[in-house]
Amino acid sequence: MMSELFVKRVLPVVTVVMAIIAIWYASAVFMNAPFERDRAARADKTITFSEIVPLTMNQDRPVLPTPHQVVTEIWKTTVEKKVTSKRSLIYHAWITLSATLAGFVMGTLLGIVLAIAIVHSKVMDKSMMPWVITSQTIPILAIAPMIIVVLNSVGITGLFPKAVISTYLSFFPVAVGMVKGLRSPEIMHLDLMKTYSASPSQVFWMLRLPSAIPYLFASMKVAIAISLVGAIVGELPTGAVAGLGARLLAGSYYGQTVQIWSALISAAALAAILVAIVSLLGTWVNKRMGRRPEAA
């Protein structure tokens, strides 16, 4: 049983990940080699390929840092630095994370409220729904710098403007998913509730909401990933001093490629962890509610 799971699931993934790392190393050699050749040419030395390879692995400002350089940088800036230090990645990640979570919570609540209104009122449905869908086709992130500056000009700074961007991004998937979910009970079940002479609020609490929960968690997975993107992009235009987005921007100003890559990898790890938490929570809640785990 275990070995079958290993062969069918784990082994392919490990192979692909190993292949990616191998390609990464190969491209690092390829992309960093010209710099070493230039340096050798300037020193009037000829340099063989076997001499170049180890040199490309540990440049100060490589075109493409190697995986072990990124890992060392992350290790140095998380474990070896104090959490309160401005150079600690944990400190920056926390700044971004707090904005992400604040935005995610606000966005989810807003999305749920909107979905409830849309499901229960025909006017809301007919007038709002087309606009909710249209707004998804608009590159919302483009307004991120404006939100930051506008809120700055009224004296609101720090966490809130970034959270607003995350809210704005995350409420769409939740609203659309919840509308679908609240409408998912079958006519039979709704009719049954009617024969019990259930009030609209009873139908909502006892039938609609429970059947919408799986949809809610599916959309929350999308919403939390997009909240993180919103928080990171929200840190770009103001020249924010803290946060993963600020690390990216500072790294690109000063050509610190290792710093950019380590910020990028930590952002990716953060996203993966957040999605995993929401997904685990979803499985747990669904199980508690007596729903059988789905295959997908």
Add this chain to the structure above:
Amino acid sequence: MSGLSIFIFSLVFWATAWWLNTRLARITPRDDTIRRLINLAIPVLFGAALLILWEGITRGFDVPLVILPAPSVILERFVNSTDILWADFQQTYLKAVIAGYVMGCGSGFIVAILVDRSPFFKAGLMPVGNLMSALPIIGIAPIMVMWFGFDWQSKAAVVVAMTFFPMLVNTVAGLQTTGAMERDLMRTYAASPTQMLLKLRLPMAMPFIFNALKINSTLALIGAIVAEFFGTPTVGMGFRISAEVGRLNMDMVWAEIFVAALAGSLSYGALALAERRVTFWHASNRNRAT
């Protein structure tokens, strides 16, 4: 008209529109054309009421231009600076977005077809691809700007990276949707794997592929605009937005956002139309028979 009366007028208009909409929503005519007209009129009326309320609030309370310009001011700016907006649109949309979108979706599609042949690779690549579609790929923008320079090529590279994984994951998922019955039927016709792919599995995958194309059309525009925050030649929608925000020219920023919204909605609409033509057999299209 004084500011206050403009505000009161817009409020009255909004209330009237709302009341009209409640009446309209209750009507359920037999005739299809009238029903469709009503279904179109309600959101249009809602949007117009919102715009007029926006105009009324900004004028009525003299909201400073920096916080929120009135729609009429934005429209005026849009009409007066079409040449700048067109140059930005050309740089960002016609060059970076289209090139990146075609390359990203195309390579995602090709890799999906190749991967489909090997169950081992599929099992390995799918979890990685699913993870990658959830990651903030937009963060590679500064790296791409370093590698490919300030011009549109670096933005196209960001777009390629952003659109590749959704396309890959959706196409692979779409190719798996064929049922055992249909495959058996094809086998009784002695169909070769290529015929099976072209005549059965690809058409079945089309709804998934169009889903990816639609997601990607928005992602591509976002990627190109955000990548321009990291450095551009002095033209482009993202550049203009960040530069004009710095100079507090909010009407120009809003005009640029209007262009982005227009481009995004139009390309989405075009894809939706194409989808209806290609997947006319799908359940979601069959139901709204003309």
